[in-house]
Amino acid sequence: MTTATTTTAGLTRPAVSAREYRAARFTDALRSEWTKARTVPSTWWALVAAVVLGIGLGALISALAAHQYAKGLASARAAWDPTSVSSAGLAIAQLAIGVLGVLIVTSEYSSGAIRTGLTAVPRRGRFLAAKAVVVAGLTFVAVEVTAFTAFFIGQALISGHAPTASLGETDVLRALVGCGLEGALIGLFGLALGGLVRNAAGAITVLVAVLWVLPGVAAALPASIQHPVEKFWPTQAGGQVTDVIRQANTLPAWAGFGVMFLFVAIALSAAFFTLNRRDA
Amino acid sequence: MTHGPAQPPSAGQKIEASHLSKRYGATLAVDDLSFCVNPGVVTGFIGPNGAGKTTTMRMILGLDHPSGGEVTVGGKRYRDLPAPMREVGALIDAKAVHPSRTAHHHLLSLAQSNAISAGRVEEVLGLVGLEAVAGRRVGGFSLGMCQRLGIAAALLGDPPVLMFDEPVNGLDPEGIVWIRQLMRGLAAEGRTVFVSSHLMSEMALTADHLIVIGQGKLLRDEGAGEFVESSAHHWVLVRGARLDRLSAELTGAGAQVRPGVDESLEVAGLDSRAIGELAGAKGLILYELATQHASLEDAFMDLTRDSTDYRASVAA
Numbered sequence: 001m002t003t004a005t006t007t008t009a010g011l012t013r014p015a016v017s018a019r020e021y022r023a024a025r026f027t028d029a030l031r032s033e034w035t036k037a038r039t040v041p042s043t044w045w046a047l048v049a050a051v052v053l054g055i056g057l058g059a060l061i062s063a064l065a066a067h068q069y070a071k072g073l074a075s076a077r078a079a080w081d082p083t084s085v086s087s088a089g090l091a092i093a094q095l096a097i098g099v100l101g102v103l104i105v106t107s108e109y110s111s112g113a114i115r116t117g118l119t120a121v122p123r124r125g126r127f128l129a130a131k132a133v134v135v136a137g138l139t140f141v142a143v144e145v146t147a148f149t150a151f152f153i154g155q156a157l158i159s160g161h162a163p164t165a166s167l168g169e170t171d172v173l174r175a176l177v178g179c180g181l182e183g184a185l186i187g188l189f190g191l192a193l194g195g196l197v198r199n200a201a202g203a204i205t206v207l208v209a210v211l212w213v214l215p216g217v218a219a220a221l222p223a224s225i226q227h228p229v230e231k232f233w234p235t236q237a238g239g240q241v242t243d244v245i246r247q248a249n250t251l252p253a254w255a256g257f258g259v260m261f262l263f264v265a266i267a268l269s270a271a272f273f274t275l276n277r278r279d280a
Numbered sequence: 281m282t283h284g285p286a287q288p289p290s291a292g293q294k295i296e297a298s299h300l301s302k303r304y305g306a307t308l309a310v311d312d313l314s315f316c317v318n319p320g321v322v323t324g325f326i327g328p329n330g331a332g333k334t335t336t337m338r339m340i341l342g343l344d345h346p347s348g349g350e351v352t353v354g355g356k357r358y359r360d361l362p363a364p365m366r367e368v369g370a371l372i373d374a375k376a377v378h379p380s381r382t383a384h385h386h387l388l389s390l391a392q393s394n395a396i397s398a399g400r401v402e403e404v405l406g407l408v409g410l411e412a413v414a415g416r417r418v419g420g421f422s423l424g425m426c427q428r429l430g431i432a433a434a435l436l437g438d439p440p441v442l443m444f445d446e447p448v449n450g451l452d453p454e455g456i457v458w459i460r461q462l463m464r465g466l467a468a469e470g471r472t473v474f475v476s477s478h479l480m481s482e483m484a485l486t487a488d489h490l491i492v493i494g495q496g497k498l499l500r501d502e503g504a505g506e507f508v509e510s511s512a513h514h515w516v517l518v519r520g521a522r523l524d525r526l527s528a529e530l531t532g533a534g535a536q537v538r539p540g541v542d543e544s545l546e547v548a549g550l551d552s553r554a555i556g557e558l559a560g561a562k563g564l565i566l567y568e569l570a571t572q573h574a575s576l577e578d579a580f581m582d583l584t585r586d587s588t589d590y591r592a593s594v595a596a
Contacts, residue, residue: 024362032390114376120393
């Protein structure tokens with residue numbers, strides 16, 4: 001009998017060797033989540049949908065709105081905000097962004113991969129935080145690319161038909177950066193919903209309800225209810241940061257963003273709490 | 281470089297459960313379970329389906345929260361391990377992989393989470409024989425390929441403790457032999473190997489030590505050999521002339537005798553030598569005298585008969 005030189009686990013050294021390794025850190029979990037996000041097609045489909053819809057619809061809406069401008073009432077001309085017109089397509093892009101956040105977590109529940117993931121990273125807070133950073137980063141970059149591209153295309157289409165905006169004007173840059181920030185919050189809200197509901201269909205339904213259906217219902221109600229909802233409903237309030245001209249019944253840009261930020265932070269905390277308490 | 285005899289990778293990497301319980305509503309899936317899984321041997325974790333094996337393994341991995349008691353690996357709770365995949369490798373559910381991801385990327389994401397080098401991913405893919413399909417999506421894998429992928433993931437961190445839940449499910453005969461040798465080899469290196477199965481016959485070929493549970497309760501915790509000895513009855517098959525008289529003589533000598541098939545007797549309480557001598561002394565002719573050993577399967581069936589959750593009811 002010869003001495004075993006190769007071990008079963010295919011080690012070049014014996015298993016007896018000192019087991020020295022460094023502890024896993026947050027950055028390791030982050031790298032892992034980035035690999036997970038970039039190696040499934042659904043991530044790229046959602047991002048391509050967001051960018052294409054955001055730019056395409058933004059261009060369409062810019063062209064149509066610019067041609068209506070001359071025929072519009074004086075009040076409508078006073079409220080003319082060429083920056084928010086060119087980024088109007090982002091409302092649809094946000095759905096794709098929210099769905100991306102949902103799928104990052106629900107795809108793990110539907111396949112059972114969540115158990116593999118939590119075995120590798122058993123600290124629930126680290127696990128969720130790493131996902132959150134990846135979702136926020138991906139969605140912020142995608143929405144910023146969309147917002148700036150849509151801005152330049154939109155202003156070119158508006159030019160000659162209605163007043164245009166330029167980056168140097170007051171609050172225009174803030175509004176465009178705000179698009180990415182709001183997009184990141186919607187991605188994170190999708191992530192939180194995915195963690196809370198644990199299934200894609202349910203989480204996307206809640207997402208659509210919160211983003212569009214409930215604010216839409218409020219619009220049909222008397223002004224006494226409608227106005228506070230418009231002002232404080234998280235996704236409505238968050239949208240203020242993307243506008244240059246402040247509309248009636250709205251919070252100031254950053255105050256509105258703060259409301260939405262707080263709302264998403266609460267949703268993520270709830271997601272962490274359930275992830276930590278429930279059996280995986 | 282010298283190679284001594286296999287020693288524990290790091291001394292005392294035991295899995296220790298102490299008064300572990302898990303309640304789901306009114307059902308007590310795991311009931312006050314205490315056991316210790318030691319390095320250097322393959323420990324079989326057996327019980328009928330629904331006995332609580334998977335729940336116990338999930339609690340070891342920190343996936344499920346115990347309703348009572350605790351379980352540690354190397355003295356630590358799983359969640360407190362600084363890099364868990366370096367300490368414990370586990371295969372719980374082979375299909376628990378995102379179907380659109382390739383085998384390589386699946387393993388890479390796991391390796392990165394525990395600061396394991398990307399080179400190790402290629403190594404374990406080779407070890408389980410999946411290098412040729414590393415770039416293919418897992419959704420197209422057979423159950424057997426998924427089992428191999430799950431084993432590759434368990435081996436990524438070169439851990440001193442390994443846990444496999446029903447690892448032979450879906451494997452072809454060649455794969456079953458492979459994993460049996462793998463588990464024995466891992467234990468021979470001094471690792472702690474904890475493997476569950478509802479198939480006693482499989483454990484008979486692999487396990488040195490057995491932890492048997494039924495309805496969440498610990499039934500046995502002993503060596504595989506002792507398990508058969510202690511729970512099984514040996515008996516002797518006897519054929520011969522004048523069986524009625526032989527039966528009376530054996531009963532008179534203190535044996536339990538019952539009629540067997542095809543003109544035979546099944547005798548317990550006396551060994552074959554004593555039976556032969558008795559027959560000789562009485563001038564009775566024997567045609568056949570054979571000791572029957574109960575198998576692990578028989579012992580297991582005996583033990584768990586009363587604790588099987590889902591048993592086919594036999595029409596009376």
